[in-house]
Amino acid sequence: MQTNQLIALFSGSVLLLGLVAFFLGRAKAARVRAEGTAMFAQPDQYAWFAVLATAGPALVVSAAGAFLMLLLGAEIPTPFLLAASLVVAAVGLMLGMMQVRPDFHARQAIERVIRWVLVGAAMISILTTFGILISIVFEAVRFFQIHSFWEFITGTVWSPGDSFLAAAGRGDESSGGGASFGSVPLFAGTFMITGIAMLVAIPIGLLSAIYMSEFAPSSVRTLAKPTLEVLAGIPTVVYGFFAAITVAPIIVDVAGFIGLDASYNNAVAPGVVMGIMIIPFISSLSDDVINSVPDSMRQGSLALGMTKSETIRDVVIPAALPGIISASLLAVSRALGETMIVVMAAGMRPNLTANPLEDMTTVTVRIVAALTGDLEFESAETLSAFALGLVLFTITLSLNLVSVIMIRRFRDKYRVNNL
Amino acid sequence: MSHSFDDISAQLKGRHRKSARLKWISMGSLGLAGLFLLLFFADMLNRGLPAFQQAYVQVELNYNEDAQRMGRAAMDPEIAPLVSRSFERLIPGMIRDNPDLLGTTEQRWVLANSEVDQYLKGHRNSLNEAEQAAIEALVDSGQVALKFNTTFFTNGDSKMAERAGILSAVVGTVLTMLVTLAIAFPIGVMTALYLEEFAPDNRLTQLIEININNLAAIPSILFGLLGLAIFINFFGVPRSSPLVGGMTLALMTLPVIIIATRTALRSVPDSIRHAAFGVGCSRWQVVRDHVLPLAMPGIMTGSIIGLAQAMGETAPLIIVGMVAFIPDVGVSFTNAATVMPAQIFTWAGEPEQAFVEKTAGGILVLLSILIFLNATAVILRKKFERRW
Amino acid sequence: MNMHIAERSSAPMSPQESSGQETGQPVTRNPNAGHDLSIRIRDLSLWYGNTKALDNLNIDIYQKNVTALIGPSGCGKSTFLRCLNRMNDLIPGVRLEGLVEMDGRDVNAAKMDEVALRRRVGMVFQKPNPFPKSIFENVAYAPRMHDLVSRKAEQEELVEHALREAGLWNEVKDKLQQPGTSLSGGQQQRLCIARAIAVQPDVILMDEPTSALDPISTATIEDLMDKLKKQFTIITVTHNMQQAARVADYTAFFHLGEIIEYNDTNTMFANPHTKKAEDYITGRYG
Secondary structure, eight states, X not given: OHHHHXXXXXXXXXXXXXXHHHXXXXXXXXXXXXXXXXXXXXXXXXXXXXXXXXXXXXXXXXXXXXXXXXHTOOOOOHHHHXXXXXXXXXXXXXXXXXXXXXXXXXXXXXXXXXXXXXXXXXXXXXXXXXXXXXXXXXXXXXXXXXXXXXXXXXXXXXEOOHHHHHHTTOGGGOOSTTOEEOOHHHHXXXXXXXXXXXXXXXXXXXXHHHIIIIISOXXXXXXXXXXXXXXXXXXXXXXXXXXXXXXXXXXXXXXHHTTOOOOTTBSHXXXXXXXXXXHHHHHHHHHHHHHXXXXXXXXXXXXXXXXXXXXXXXXXXXXXXXXXXXXXXXXXXXXXXXXXXXXXXXXXXXXXXXXXXXXXXXXXXXXXXXXXXXXXXXSHHHHHHHHHHHHHHHHHHHHHHHHHHHHHHHHHXXXXXXX | OOOOHHHHHHHHHHHHHHHHHHHHHHHHHHHHHHHHHHHHHHHHHHHHGGGGEXXXXXXXXXXXXXXXXXXGGGSOTTTGGGBOHHHHHHHHHHHHHOGGGTTOEEEEEEEBOHHHHHHHTTOOOXXXXXXXXXXHHHHHTTSEEEEEOSHHHHOOOOSSGGGOOSHHHHHHHHHHHHHHHHHHHHHHHHHHXXXXXXXXXXXHHHXXXXXXXXXXXXXXXXXXXXXXXXXXXXXXXXXXXXXXHHHHHHHHHHHHHHHHHHHHHHTSOHHHHHHHHHTTOOHHHHIIIIIHHHHHHHHHHHHHHHHHHHHTOOHHHHHTTTBOOOOSOOOOXXXXXXXXXXXXXXXXXXXXXXXXXXXXXXXXXXXHHHHHHHHHHHHHHHHHOOOO | OGGGGGGGGGSOOOTTHHHHHHTTOOOOOOSOTTXXXXXXXXXXXEEXXXXXXXXXXXXXXXXXXXXXXXXSTTSSHHHHHHHTTTGGGGSXXXXXXXXXXXXXXXXXXXXXOHHHHHHHEEEEOSSOOOOSSBHHHHHHHHHHHTTSOOSHHHHHHHHHHHHHHTTOHHHHTTOTTSBGGGSOHHHHHHHHHHHHHHTOOSEEEEESTTTTSOHHHHHHHHHHHHHHTTTSEEEEEOSOHHHHHHHOSEEEEEETTEEEEEEEHHXXXXXXXXXXXXXXXXXXXX
């Protein structure tokens, strides 16, 4: 509470000093101008400069102090730090006032400060990427200090708790503290569900895009595109519920009808629902790409006596292919990292199988499971979540980059080809 | 040259037939996607709408001596099993707060328990035939009925399905979104301003651009890992709080706002900038007084869409602990809270049948808010759309 | 405007002359009745929405000749050209009246399959538009679809033939598997011509085929047109009057959606019969 009051007091003082700076600066500049001296900037601009000179350094000092305390654990008493900042603010005010001279470019100084503030904002996005990378790599390295990387990549048994293994009399099978972290079954499950999702999303999405861009009258098109995009706007947790409560029982019934045995946590339900979710990603991007194929291509083909569908199949789609592949890669990357649908509808049991009707688990499910239990943060299972996250990050990052490169090539190609 | 129209037409017949197939198949695909959407909404409405009704029982309350200790004693023992235990627990407190009640009786509609509720709605329940017959008799005499479920909108979470409500999650969502917007909007707009209006075309700028596009495609759960490792473990932001949730979502929303703002800035024609430069404005004055006001509608639209996206996000919030059980509605940025999608996730995990409809009801509330937000964005865009 | 009628006795009349005069249509003449008729156009009018783009055209196109369409931009030459293989069907809001007759059939009739028409009336466009396929496939694709060739050897023979006809064979024979887009602009345009002649059409429409090309490529294509007219009827739109004078046997002058004058090229350029054509040719407007 005391800290809060101190901070309030500090903010109030800085605000007050800023106001003082504004009015003093403006008054002085106005006075100088009234004397008939030509000045480089308006009085208001001098006033704002004085405010920046007062508050800027003070905020920087206090922020640096706070950061030092956090990072290096330096013990700087808060009142002392804030007081120091206020002193800096007062000095800044004085220096700022001295700068209110006719030959000072206040406007350019303000522009420079604004520019640096904007650069700082732009850096946040880079920091975010680094933040993700560092937070994952740091913990993942700690995990790989306990468990071998090779074992993690090639192992086919994922059983983080050694208790049930030992209970089953198989404690000797596991390595490294009794638990074994072989991620192959998790990735197999992830790829299985992603594959099913793509089987649904790519044909439906691509064909919908073909219909919208080549066949549909414009009234249908203007209605269909936003309607399809509703599918992408539905929260994933809602899809997860839909998959678990509606689709999974249907799959079990259908499988039972044709004499197959399906688990309620089968891979088909989350796969299909994820596919539905991804349809608009594919259709939207493909639609844009197909529309950007120059019309002269279509006319060239039609003028040779090709039917419309032959033109689409043999000329338009091949021309749009890089863009379509790029869209599909983005979709795959999205499916790999999708969490809620699989958490709610897929199984928890790592299961290395080729049968999509069995229950299986995925990378993201295990990450959630590892981080939501009552485990301490230092445990191997918690750390394993970061190792899985690292692999997920690497795969999705590569897919995204390849996708971006392909779409750039597509654009460049048609800019050149259109002469 | 030896081909007459008739020869060619004959050869074309088969090709035309094949060609028509693509049209029908592609039309069918679009139809299928539409059908999915329709089925989905039908299913959610079917499951969720009953949640907005709740069974109530009319009981005669005898505020007698025994009821001071055990609420159940105040009610007819025939009807008491139908009443929600959450209400029974309230009776002794009511007498304590208002001693005048002692010795009086009153007729009142009170919450029924979830089994009665599920039976009345024709869902699966554990009542035996005798109990069902008793309820039927009470329905006929007008003592048990389904009424609009105000509890759902005025209560926080509860382990008893009939008392569980969405309010604490709504409040949590609002708090979290405030944090998200407060961080993502200024930073996003400033980044876009820098990239569009100030940045030189150099390596660093390209790096930032690629990075933003990439950030938009990183799985959301990885943002959760960042929130956990950096915000919570490193900076010590309180776990499960709207503050940490909002900060995590802000980083996810950032690319959406940046990309939308850049598009909006780009659509402001250069002639306006040139005109402003021409009368002696500095770069910042041009941006502040001329470009930004014209781009504002586009920026608002993009931000609303980003907000709607963040509002439906669950995975990173689970990682930073925002799946807490929050029975009381509290307005604090640093205390544990839950948000709507996380509440839906929690309810979906409850084994009781009655929670299925709560989940779907929560989903309907969330979807309504999202549809409202997106519609606002569309209207904004339509209203301020300008062709240069 | 009709004062020139008296002067045109030197050239033979087209059969529709009288009807053209009744409707107030400026004279279109049949410069050489000795050639076989390829396409007969009668009273052709076309609207884009409410704008009339072609106004009551009457013209006969003769086989195995080059017919050039000239006139200022926006005069309807390209629109007219696209009526001949019904490419205007692709533009929404186009309405058409009148007769375009080929081989004794009305090409706009409901029974006429526009795909079959385009198979017989090929087209080369303003900008080269090779398909995103190899050079070989660019040429072989359409004949294969039309069942003109099937076996690999037949295809190779046809591709070589078409590329030789288009004067491109020597330049590309060693890189048939490279993408068509890897060629230079002039080569791409000749590839498009090879593509068009590979399906053995009767008529080839050329819509300003050299406007995007350098002078040397233009000369090559002009030579090519001269060679190709032995087998095909060629109708070309051009902005370049010297080009029309060099390559065309007949020239039609378009102005504001009407054909002002249609004559053999020598007469048209040496002694135009209408004032408007003369003004255009002498560069008074255009």
